[in-house]
Amino acid sequence: MKVFCGIDWSERHHDVALVDETGTLVSRARISDDAAGFARLLEMLGAAGDNPDSPMPVALETPRGLLVAALRATGRPVYAINPMAAARYRERHSVARAKSDHADAVMLANILRTDAAAHRTLPADSETAQAVGVLARAQQDAVWHRTRLANELRSLLREYYPAFLSLFAGKPSGVADPVARAVLAVAPTPAAAAGCSRPRLAAALRRAGRKRGIDASVETIRTGLRAPALRQPPAVEEAFGSQASALLGILDAACRAADDLADATREAFAAHPDHQVITSFPGLGDLLGARVLAEIGDDRTRFPDARNLKAYAGSSPVTRASGRSRTVVHRRVKNQRLAATGHLWAFGALTSSAGARAHYDRRRAGGDRHNPASRHLFNRLLSALHHCLATGQPYDEQRAFPPPRMEDAA
Structure with a gap:
């Protein structure tokens, strides 16, 4: 008789329940979260x-961790x-919404007993793909963390230092720019900026990596920081400066972490066999390509059709x-990381692919706003990516975005 295993995971211990085909509880136990617990x-x-010929299926509510x-x-x-799906299954067995670790383990085993066909096993990704996934997600988290810190610092500077924000408003990364951070470190307040010498500013620019035009940049920075502006009282301004310096230290660490993770991600992704295929697509460099691989993996059976992807x-x-009633709307339940990467991918493809740009323009001309048009372009690129990964061939602009036929143009 076939037996199914359900495990309710927690940080210190795991509840295990084995259920047979009739729903009868075969055995139960609470194991520790270590090697001894796994042996048990x-x-x-x-x-x-x-047995090795017919391994027992196991259901959990997490795809990560040492136990998995x-x-x-x-x-x-x-x-x-999915924990939300598990919560709906739980309501089938308890109207009173009773909950316990053992009951959850039994419920997970029963999900496999009754509805295993409605769920999918974890993909059999290679070790290299799993390593790329860890690094790519960590780098994406580091970028989001850096952005949150930069926005927090910018909000703080608006309270007492508007001249600094005006000076670096044109930088793509704003206050997270290396030059902006170096200048803020030596001039955290308007008073400190007024007393900051040219050699000190020049040394700050060199620490930020500047090698040319330093003297001209120093004069521009001195003029900008000393521009007339409203000021906080001296003691309050000094307090804001101390807070900004502390937050700047955290932002510096976040920027270094994001850069280090980016280098590690590029190195790991370059060693993967799908690197050449993925990076052949317009708008996909090493970092965005690694994020795509991290979310879709390299198990070719995971997405049998492009529609699944x-x-x-x-x-x-x-x-x-x-x-x-019939409505067609965009999906809200999705892989949020892959969706965020797709938005950047589509935006980058607009400047590197004439076919992608023409497709986007047609969607905009048809009434779509930017986000729906970008999402539709991402949808088109995913179809091409699925085909290229399945066949092992690089991106072909003419096949991905074929020119319109003469009769269609007429």
């Missing part, structure tokens, strides 16, 4: 009939059940029909 889990599975990695290393099918990325619309 394997003993339970073996006693219930687990160890289970995947044994070659058994591991199902990561586009639904996962949230680029394809979803239809809601009931009776005479």
